[in-house]
Amino acid sequence: MRVISNATKDGINITLFDWNNKYLLKFEVGGMEQTFKIAALDITEESDLDELMKGIFFDQVKERFHDMNQALLNAMENF
Template structure:
């Protein structure tokens, strides 16, 4: 597995890996993570994947982290 790029945006660590004819796009916030696998054949250039770290897709990733955090906090209250 090769790290293609690694940066932080809006408090979310974003890492792009090249692995087994796939790209793995991993978002990490606190103890949570979301990973998306993208076939290498679906991408013309690695730089195209940077578009997924902006706009609507990235907004949805942030919303999902909020939902995940709320779910976890709710579950922890029940202990």
């Protein structure tokens, strides 16, 4: 597995990997992560992946992290 890029945006660590004819796009906040696997054949250029790190897709990633955190907090109230 090869790291292509690593960046931080809005407190979210973003790492792009090249692995086994796929790109792995990993978003991390604290102990939570979201990983998206994208077939290399679906991408014409690596720079196209930059589009996934902004706009509506990135907004949905942030919202999903909020939902994940809330779900964990709710579950831990029972302890």
